[in-house]
Amino acid sequence: MFNPFMLVPCLICLYDILSMIFPLRFSWPLKILLILLIISGPAKMLLMRMTPSGFTIPELTRNIALILSAMFSFMIVAAILLIMKDIVQVFWRLFLHAKFPAHFASLAVLIIAAISTVYGVYQGTRVPEVVAHDVKIPGLAKSFDGLRVAMIVDIHVGSVNRRPFVESVVESVNALSPDVILIPGDFVDGRVKDRKYDLEPLKDLRAKFGVFAVTGNHEYYYDLHGWLETLTGFGIKFLHNEHAVISSGDSKLVIAGSLDPTSRNHDTERALENVPANVPVILMDHQPKFANNNAKLGVSLQVSGHTHGGQIPVVYQITRKLNGGFVRGWYDIDGMKLYVSPGTSQWDGFPMRLFDPSEISLFTLHAE
Ligand SMILES: [Fe+2]
Numbered sequence: 001m002f003n004p005f006m007l008v009p010c011l012i013c014l015y016d017i018l019s020m021i022f023p024l025r026f027s028w029p030l031k032i033l034l035i036l037l038i039i040s041g042p043a044k045m046l047l048m049r050m051t052p053s054g055f056t057i058p059e060l061t062r063n064i065a066l067i068l069s070a071m072f073s074f075m076i077v078a079a080i081l082l083i084m085k086d087i088v089q090v091f092w093r094l095f096l097h098a099k100f101p102a103h104f105a106s107l108a109v110l111i112i113a114a115i116s117t118v119y120g121v122y123q124g125t126r127v128p129e130v131v132a133h134d135v136k137i138p139g140l141a142k143s144f145d146g147l148r149v150a151m152i153v154d155i156h157v158g159s160v161n162r163r164p165f166v167e168s169v170v171e172s173v174n175a176l177s178p179d180v181i182l183i184p185g186d187f188v189d190g191r192v193k194d195r196k197y198d199l200e201p202l203k204d205l206r207a208k209f210g211v212f213a214v215t216g217n218h219e220y221y222y223d224l225h226g227w228l229e230t231l232t233g234f235g236i237k238f239l240h241n242e243h244a245v246i247s248s249g250d251s252k253l254v255i256a257g258s259l260d261p262t263s264r265n266h267d268t269e270r271a272l273e274n275v276p277a278n279v280p281v282i283l284m285d286h287q288p289k290f291a292n293n294n295a296k297l298g299v300s301l302q303v304s305g306h307t308h309g310g311q312i313p314v315v316y317q318i319t320r321k322l323n324g325g326f327v328r329g330w331y332d333i334d335g336m337k338l339y340v341s342p343g344t345s346q347w348d349g350f351p352m353r354l355f356d357p358s359e360i361s362l363f364t365l366h367a368e
Helices: 004-021 028-050 062-096 102-125 163-174 192-204 217-221 224-233 288-295 315-322
Strands: 129-137 148-151 180-183 211-213 236-238 242-248 251-258 281-285 301-304 329-333 336-340 359-367
Touching: 004 028, 004 062, 004 102, 028 062, 062 102, 129 336, 163 192, 163 359, 192 224, 211 251, 217 224, 224 236, 281 288, 288 301, 288 329, 288 336, 301 359
Parallel strands: 129 359, 148 180, 180 211, 211 236, 251 281, 281 301, 301 336
Antiparallel strands: 148 359, 242 251, 329 336
16 A cells, blocks of 8 residues: 655665765676665565555564665665765865765765664664663652662564564563563554564563553554553553552552553543542653653653654654654653653664663662
8 A cells, every 4th residue: 555654765765876876986786786775675664564564574584674674774874874975065066166076975875874784783683781770759658769660661572573582671671670560662563463472471571569551652553452452461551541559558659651642542631530649650651742741740750762762863853853852861840750761672664773772771769
């Protein structure tokens, strides 16, 4: 089915060929080989769009899917570098009145993009390290002081991240002996029948007070109800504009969750209806852009994902604009703490990261 969205990668691909491959002083057979490699990236995306599973092709082996996704990533990185090259070229001709060394400039772009892609895909596909955060929560009961809250988000299980990745993440999380585990969305890119086996290790997650989650936007691109049933069967408690209260003796702590706005039913106010008075609230909201509103509702700590930390420079700036200025790390909003995770992984169509490592987050809460 034709989707206008697909024109964008096709145009980027064309730009790469015209601005990078054509000026190279290579033989035509080598140029044609490079063109075919560049075309393979958007070709995978076109094929994905035409399959019923949408964002994934279950019949591809993981390695082939990874190579095609790496080529797509290469195409994007090369395009960013080519824009810079072409701007330099315009100024070169205007002010130096000299012939621009197009071959060497295109070769430099090709080499830098290739090295960046290899390194970036390695960074994007490795099992992330644990990043520890100490968080002061006003009004936190003494009995919750030292509470260990582990968070994974944006695991995006699909053609690249499969069962071994999920097993490793689960092992890392359980090794933290968390009291609470939070998963604020974007579990999967694919249908239940194709990806249930890959996500199954999530049923081994262990935490004293349980595993809580909300939907991300990607949950709505497939069989939402099938996935909710499957993941709930794995022992994950979804908070759909609702909250849970965890108790330690007489002390309480609220864990709340907002539905992703893709549901057209994002409602944090409803999630916080009837929360006990003077009890701190930890809110999962997949997308961080509602943080200013959430801060007015008395939330102590909001945790989000969705942005993947921008993944690479330039895309970082675009991601920040699209997400209300929140892209990665800690923000203080009128007394509410917001943490935007760079994600435990990212969408498998663009599996690369530069200067933006993925993470498994561990929050240790302290009374303030
Ligand atoms: Fe997302």
